[in-house]
Amino acid sequence: MDRVNATTPAAPSDDPAGAAFAALRTPEGEQLLAELRDHDPADELATATRLRRTHPAELVSAALGQARLRQRAVAKFGAEDAYRMYFTPNGVEQATRTSVATHRAARFAGLGVRSVADLCCGIGGDAVALARAGISVLAVDRDPLTAEVARANAGALGLGGLIEVRCADVTEIDTSPYDAVFVDPARRGGRGRIFDPEAYSPPLSWATAAALKAPRAALKIAPGVPHEAIGPEAEAEWISDGGDVKEAVLWYGEGFAPGVFRATLLPSGAVLAAPAPLPAPPVGPVGRYLYEPDGAVIRAHLVAGIVERCGGRLVDETIAYVTSDARYSSPYTSGYEITDQLPFNMKKLKALLRERQVGVLTVKKRGSAVEPEELRRRMKLSGPNAATVFLTRVAGAPTMLIGHPLS
Numbered sequence: 001m002d003r004v005n006a007t008t009p010a011a012p013s014d015d016p017a018g019a020a021f022a023a024l025r026t027p028e029g030e031q032l033l034a035e036l037r038d039h040d041p042a043d044e045l046a047t048a049t050r051l052r053r054t055h056p057a058e059l060v061s062a063a064l065g066q067a068r069l070r071q072r073a074v075a076k077f078g079a080e081d082a083y084r085m086y087f088t089p090n091g092v093e094q095a096t097r098t099s100v101a102t103h104r105a106a107r108f109a110g111l112g113v114r115s116v117a118d119l120c121c122g123i124g125g126d127a128v129a130l131a132r133a134g135i136s137v138l139a140v141d142r143d144p145l146t147a148e149v150a151r152a153n154a155g156a157l158g159l160g161g162l163i164e165v166r167c168a169d170v171t172e173i174d175t176s177p178y179d180a181v182f183v184d185p186a187r188r189g190g191r192g193r194i195f196d197p198e199a200y201s202p203p204l205s206w207a208t209a210a211a212l213k214a215p216r217a218a219l220k221i222a223p224g225v226p227h228e229a230i231g232p233e234a235e236a237e238w239i240s241d242g243g244d245v246k247e248a249v250l251w252y253g254e255g256f257a258p259g260v261f262r263a264t265l266l267p268s269g270a271v272l273a274a275p276a277p278l279p280a281p282p283v284g285p286v287g288r289y290l291y292e293p294d295g296a297v298i299r300a301h302l303v304a305g306i307v308e309r310c311g312g313r314l315v316d317e318t319i320a321y322v323t324s325d326a327r328y329s330s331p332y333t334s335g336y337e338i339t340d341q342l343p344f345n346m347k348k349l350k351a352l353l354r355e356r357q358v359g360v361l362t363v364k365k366r367g368s369a370v371e372p373e374e375l376r377r378r379m380k381l382s383g384p385n386a387a388t389v390f391l392t393r394v395a396g397a398p399t400m401l402i403g404h405p406l407s
């Protein structure tokens, strides 16, 4: 692998953001950052006024900005890393969270991948996880400040020996020396989130071609990517963490399963996978139990797999609620016992909740336009009991299902 660290350009000093970042990395900047670690954003004005008495104003605003970004980054990176790392507003927004990046790095490492070209590295969320899995990384980003921040992060986390950061356009990179390629295109433009995969930077078609040239590859894509955009050479994986779908990734090359769709649930690592598409599942009446599949299972179109496993059926052909008469438990679903089924009617629901003395109502919905908050407000809840209401369609008809979670 060629190492060109010494020739990689640093952020230009005539770029104000680059200069502000360089100032933050001086002993004075680092001291300010340490002082601001636990600052309360509500006191920011007073803090800034106090610090400006003894430090240059630009340095104080750069440090406050960075301190704010670190606080935001805790949710993705955990406090221990976030307070050692550096961020840009876009960088923290677009970075892969540690749990997902670690999972992906482990899949590569498990197949014997020792070096990865991380194309579009951002502030280095994935590069860090790959390096921690023992993989050498060439991390490439065309934005000079972002590349500089990635380089700082590699150093701050003691991974400088494994991560080489290069400021370049990914289309100019020769990836042939690497065991694998990872591409995480920018999916946000000046006007917010980009939905068309060809409008990603670089476009999905470029990323796919780069992936197919490499022995192994992974492409990070939006979880809502149209399934038609996924080529037959890819294994597609949807990943959720704590029940929220975080991303989708397309895998290419030896060791992956072309044409297979897979749902991975973190933190357990439970995996559901099947060749796509699965046959349409049966539809039928609501039974004693109702199951809400994890979002990754739904996005991967694997709900039919849940129906088969629990010996159940869908409540409606267009709705991802599964029902069965016998109790089933799995890591891929949240289960509920259903006590009542009513045609959609606010008054009837209110009367029923009053009779049951329900003071706490969880509202779930699929295929209903009702706003949960508005519904809760109109119910005028009071009483010692809790219940869950599902607003959905059953065989096409707007329906309310009332029940409680299975323990």
Ligand SMILES: C[S@@+](CC[C@H](N)C(=O)[O-])C[C@H]1O[C@@H](n2cnc3c(N)ncnc32)[C@H](O)[C@@H]1O
Binding pocket: 091, 094, 095, 096, 097, 119, 120, 121, 122, 123, 124, 125, 126, 127, 140, 141, 142, 143, 146, 168, 169, 170, 171, 184, 185, 186, 187, 201, 202
């Ligand atoms: C989604 S972010 C990467 C996030 C990263 N995986 C992480 O976890 O921190 C995409 C990055 O791609 C960079 N980028 C977009 N087009 C590029 C290109 N043609 N060449 C190099 N970098 C590019 C952007 O500057 C941005 O930092």
